[in-house]
Amino acid sequence: MRNKASNWILAMLVLALCAMSSAAQTAQATPPPPTAPHSTVFPKPVEKNLPNGLRVIVIPRTEMPLVTAQLLIKSGGEVDPTDLSGAADMTASLLTRGTSTKSATQIAEAIEALGGTLNAGAGWDASTITTNVMSPRIGQALEIIADVARNPSFKDEEIERLRRQTLNGLRSAMATPGSIARFVAARVVFRDSPYGHSLSGTPESLPRLKRDDIVKIHSMYYRPDNAILVIGGDITAANGFELAQKYFGDWQNPTVALPKLQITTPESTASGRRILVIDQPAAGQTAVLAVRTAINRDSPDYFRGIVANAILSGYSGRLNWEIRVKRGLSYGAGSSLDTRRSAGSFMASAQTKNVSGAEVASLTLAEISKLATGELLDSELSTRKASLLGGFARSMETTGGVVGQFGSLAMYGVPLDEINRYIASVQAIKAADVKGFAASRLNADSTSVVIVGNAKDFLPDLQKRFSNVEVISVADLDLNSASLKKTVGKN
Amino acid sequence: MKRLTLLFISSVFITAAVCAAYGQTKMPQMKFRERTLPNGLRVLSVIDKSSPTVTINVWYHVGSKDDPDHRSGFAHLFEHIMFKSTKNMKAEMMDRLTEDVGGNNNATTQDDATIYYETIPANYLETLLWAEAERLASLTVDDENFKSERAVVEEEFRQSILAPPNGRFFYAMDVRSWNAHPYKRPGIGSIEDLDAATVEDVIKFHNTYYRPDNATLIVVGDFDQKQLDTWVDKYFVPIPKPNLPLPRVNVTEPARTGEKRFMEYAPNVPLKGVAFTYLVPSSKSDDAAALRMASTILSQGRSSRLYQSLVYQQQLTTTATAGADLREDAGMFTFTALTVNGKKPEDVEAALRAEIKKLQDAPVSAAELEKAKNQIVTGQLRQRETSLGKSNALGRAAVLLGDPNRVNTELDRLQSVTAADIQRVAQKYLTDNNRYVIYYLPESERPKTSGNNPSTDAAKGGASK
Numbered sequence: 035m036r037n038k039a040s041n042w043i044l045a046m047l048v049l050a051l052c053a054m055s056s057a058a059q060t061a062q063a064t065p066p067p068p069t070a071p072h073s074t075v076f077p078k079p080v081e082k083n084l085p086n087g088l089r090v091i092v093i094p095r096t097e098m099p100l101v102t103a104q105l106l107i108k109s110g111g112e113v114d115p116t117d118l119s120g121a122a123d124m125t126a127s128l129l130t131r132g133t134s135t136k137s138a139t140q141i142a143e144a145i146e147a148l149g150g151t152l153n154a155g156a157g158w159d160a161s162t163i164t165t166n167v168m169s170p171r172i173g174q175a176l177e178i179i180a181d182v183a184r185n186p187s188f189k190d191e192e193i194e195r196l197r198r199q200t201l202n203g204l205r206s207a208m209a210t211p212g213s214i215a216r217f218v219a220a221r222v223v224f225r226d227s228p229y230g231h232s233l234s235g236t237p238e239s240l241p242r243l244k245r246d247d248i249v250k251i252h253s254m255y256y257r258p259d260n261a262i263l264v265i266g267g268d269i270t271a272a273n274g275f276e277l278a279q280k281y282f283g284d285w286q287n288p289t290v291a292l293p294k295l296q297i298t299t300p301e302s303t304a305s306g307r308r309i310l311v312i313d314q315p316a317a318g319q320t321a322v323l324a325v326r327t328a329i330n331r332d333s334p335d336y337f338r339g340i341v342a343n344a345i346l347s348g349y350s351g352r353l354n355w356e357i358r359v360k361r362g363l364s365y366g367a368g369s370s371l372d373t374r375r376s377a378g379s380f381m382a383s384a385q386t387k388n389v390s391g392a393e394v395a396s397l398t399l400a401e402i403s404k405l406a407t408g409e410l411l412d413s414e415l416s417t418r419k420a421s422l423l424g425g426f427a428r429s430m431e432t433t434g435g436v437v438g439q440f441g442s443l444a445m446y447g448v449p450l451d452e453i454n455r456y457i458a459s460v461q462a463i464k465a466a467d468v469k470g471f472a473a474s475r476l477n478a479d480s481t482s483v484v485i486v487g488n489a490k491d492f493l494p495d496l497q498k499r500f501s502n503v504e505v506i507s508v509a510d511l512d513l514n515s516a517s518l519k520k521t522v523g524k525n
Numbered sequence: 526m527k528r529l530t531l532l533f534i535s536s537v538f539i540t541a542a543v544c545a546a547y548g549q550t551k552m553p554q555m556k557f558r559e560r561t562l563p564n565g566l567r568v569l570s571v572i573d574k575s576s577p578t579v580t581i582n583v584w585y586h587v588g589s590k591d592d593p594d595h596r597s598g599f600a601h602l603f604e605h606i607m608f609k610s611t612k613n614m615k616a617e618m619m620d621r622l623t624e625d626v627g628g629n630n631n632a633t634t635q636d637d638a639t640i641y642y643e644t645i646p647a648n649y650l651e652t653l654l655w656a657e658a659e660r661l662a663s664l665t666v667d668d669e670n671f672k673s674e675r676a677v678v679e680e681e682f683r684q685s686i687l688a689p690p691n692g693r694f695f696y697a698m699d700v701r702s703w704n705a706h707p708y709k710r711p712g713i714g715s716i717e718d719l720d721a722a723t724v725e726d727v728i729k730f731h732n733t734y735y736r737p738d739n740a741t742l743i744v745v746g747d748f749d750q751k752q753l754d755t756w757v758d759k760y761f762v763p764i765p766k767p768n769l770p771l772p773r774v775n776v777t778e779p780a781r782t783g784e785k786r787f788m789e790y791a792p793n794v795p796l797k798g799v800a801f802t803y804l805v806p807s808s809k810s811d812d813a814a815a816l817r818m819a820s821t822i823l824s825q826g827r828s829s830r831l832y833q834s835l836v837y838q839q840q841l842t843t844t845a846t847a848g849a850d851l852r853e854d855a856g857m858f859t860f861t862a863l864t865v866n867g868k869k870p871e872d873v874e875a876a877l878r879a880e881i882k883k884l885q886d887a888p889v890s891a892a893e894l895e896k897a898k899n900q901i902v903t904g905q906l907r908q909r910e911t912s913l914g915k916s917n918a919l920g921r922a923a924v925l926l927g928d929p930n931r932v933n934t935e936l937d938r939l940q941s942v943t944a945a946d947i948q949r950v951a952q953k954y955l956t957d958n959n960r961y962v963i964y965y966l967p968e969s970e971r972p973k974t975s976g977n978n979p980s981t982d983a984a985k986g987g988a989s990k
Contacts, residue, residue, distance in 0.1 A: 063613045065622060065655050068648040072577035072747055097575045098553070098910050100903070139837065142827035147892065149899030151826075168903050195840065202796060202843045202865055209690040209795040316793035318687025319680075349629075350620050359617065362676030365684045385684050417625035424627030428644065431576070432910040 080271035087259030092274035101267035109255040120235020123156040169268035180281035225516035267433035297376035302326035313489035320391035320487025391492030403478035565738025579746030582916035587734035589712035598714015601634040612663035658760035694965035798965030808851035823847035888944035
C-alpha cells in the first residue's frame, strides 16, 4: 500500500489548484489542475495473544514476495543502570552473536544464506530484533529470531569483541559535530533521568559493563508478556499465527513479575535553560540544536504536536525555508517531535559553516517562538498537513515501514485502528490548536541551545545574542552526567 | 535531505532488475511500454495500481563527468537550480505542486546521469508532466536565487565532506584513482570551483544537455495509458530538438602500469582508513556481473569474507567493504576499511591482500555463491517495493545499460555467474600492478619535510580537470 491520502484531502486540494488555474491567462502558462482523486486502501492488521502473553500482529500485503518480522521487547535504553549506560543496547546487539546451539558466525551464515537480514538493538522504550526475507523463507527466519531472543549465550569473547567495536564507533561519533550535539542534547533535556544518557554507552560506562549485568537485563525483560511479534508482508494471518505458535508458543514467563519503571521527565524551564557550546576546533561545520521536553506518545496533545512540528519541519517547513531556502545557511534544517512512554523531546537542528553558528541558533529559536505568537494562515496549515499525511503514507510503502508503524502503535498501547483515524485526526487540528500547543509545549524561552563546532568562529557573535553562554571543550566533555564537564584533574 | 548526490554510495548492491523465477520465489516481470517522440524523448511507463500514487522519474544523460572545465561539482549544482524557476513557474513552485499536495520530490546527480523524481497522488499526474516539461524546455535563473542555492551546495559539501571524520577519505578515492577520465573530479566539487560558477554557466549547461533527445521520462503507478499518451503529446511533443551537437565524454582511462600509493592527512581522523582501488571495465562489460558477485561475497553481511576475517577474527577494522563501482565508461573495484584504534594500517593492508589472494587462488564455495545470489535477489525485491525503486531500476537499464529490457534480464546475468567466473575476474583485475592504495591518517602523522610527498589535501585542493 502506498499513499493513503484521503479522498477528502485530495478533493480540498483540487479546489485549491482550480482556484490557481482560474487566474491563468493561457492553458499552457499554468499547471493543469488535478483530475478526480483515486480511492485508497489501508493495510489491515490481524492480531491475537498467545497463552503466554505474547501479542502477535500480522499485516498481510501481497505486492512483493517479501516479509519483515520484528520481535519487539517493550524495554530499551531507559532500563540501563545509572552507571552502565549502553547496557540494554549491548544486550540486544549480543543476541545475534551466539546462542546455546549456534555461534555468531553460524547465525550470520544461517540468515544470510536465506538472502535475509537480521538486526538487533535497543532504542528508547523498546529493543528490537528484525528480519527481512523472501516470503517462502519466513519460517526459517522466525526460527532464528526465536533462538536469538530466547537462548543467547552472551559469551565473554563476544562481549569483549562488541565492547571494542562499540568503543571504536563512539570514538568516531565523538569526532562528528552532529553526533556530539545529540549526545549533549539528551543530557541537557533529560539531565540525569533515564532518557538522558547515551543509548550506545560512553567510553567510561562500557568498560564497567559485566556479563552478569547483561544476563540480568535479558532475564528481566526478554519475556513473552513484555514482547510483541509484528509480521508484515506476503503472508496470511493464519500462517503468521501458526509460525508464532510454533517458535514462541512454549516461551515461558519467569516467575518474578515484570519490573515497572516509572520515568519522570524533568520539565524544561526558562530558569533551567542552557546555551551550551561544545568547542571542537577540528570541526569542519557547526551543528546547531534547539531542544526541550515535549510530550509522551499517549498524550491527548499528540496530533496537535505532530501538526505543529510539521509547520516547522520538512523541506517547505518554516525552519528549512528560513535557514536554507531564503538564506543558503544550511543543506537542511528541520525538527522532530520524539514522543515516548514518558515525555520525550522536541528538537530543531541544522548544520552550518562555523562562522554562521550563532545566526542559525537565533533563526531557529525565532521560528519556534513565532509558532506560538505569529500568524498561521489556513493555507499554510493545510499544505503542511498534506505534507505530513503524504509522508505518513509513504512510510508504509514497504513491509519494513508497515511493521515499523504498527509496531510503534503497539508498543505504546495505542489501538491499531488509529491508523484509520490518522487522517481525520490530523485534519481536525486548527490553527488555534497549533498555536496553543506551541505556547504551552514549545516555549522558546525555555528551549535550550547546543552548538558544536569551532567556537572561535561563532562565540563572540553568540555572546552578543545570548547571555550565560557556557563553553565546554570537547576534550573536557563528560556524557556521564548532566553537568557534562569532566572534573578538574581528571582529564 | 533534498537534492542529494549519490557520491559515496558504493555500487556493491547496485541493482538492476529482478524478473525470472528464482528458487522458490516468482520474480514479478516488469511490463513496461516504450515510445520515442519525434523530438527524441524516450517515454517508458509501467502501470502499477497497488497504490493511488504515481512516480515520475526523468533521467537526463548528463552527470558529474560532464562538469565543465574548472567547474567541478557543476552538474550537481545545476541539479539544485532545476528546482528554482521556469518561464511559467516561480522559484520553489515544484515544491508547491508536490509537497503541498502530499507528494515529495528530489533529485540525484550521479557520475553518468542526473535523475529528477516526484511521487504524487495519482490525480496530479498531468500537473507534474506539465511541470517537468516546463523545466526541460524553459528553465530560468536569476542571480540571487543562483547564489543562495550555491551557498546551500557549499553547505552540502561541508556536511558530507568536512563534518564527518571520514568525509575526506571517501572524497579522495575518485581524486586519486582516476588518471585521465573526468571521473577523477568528485561530483560534489570543491568550494573554489563552486564559487567560480556563474548564471551564464547554468544557461549554457541547460542548452547543451537538457534536451528531449538526451532525456528519458519514466512514469510508474496508477494511471491510464491512453491518457498518459495524450498528456505526453500535449506537453512534451512541442519541445523542439535542438540542432546543437550533444557532447559526450570521450576519454579512455589508460590501463594502470604499476601500484601507486597515496597518503591523505586530515585534521579529524579518529579511525585511520585504508583503501585499494583497481581499474575494471564498465557496467556494460561482460565481466560486470562476476565483479558484482565478487563484491557481494567479499562484503555483504556478517558472514561475508571481509567481515569474518578483518572485523570478526582479526579485529583489525570496524568495517571492511568491497564494492564494484561500475560506471558507464569504466569502473573501479574498491576496498575500504576503517582501522580499529591502536591497530596498524599496514596490518589492515596485509589482511586485505590476503583475502584478495584467497579469492584468486581458489574458487568460492557453492554455498557462498548460492548465498550471494539469494542476497542479490532479495535486495532487488526490496528495491522494487516502491514505485520510485521500480522507476530507478527501469531508468538505469534504459539509460546506463542502454536497453530497458535489461530491467528484466539483468538478474539472469547475475544468476549465471559461476565460481570460476569470480576466480577469473579476481585474477584478471585484482593484480598488484592494477592497485592504488590510499591511507587516511591524522594530520599529526604527516612527515615534517614533505619535499616530494605526492599527496596534497585532496578535499582542499579540489580536483579540477
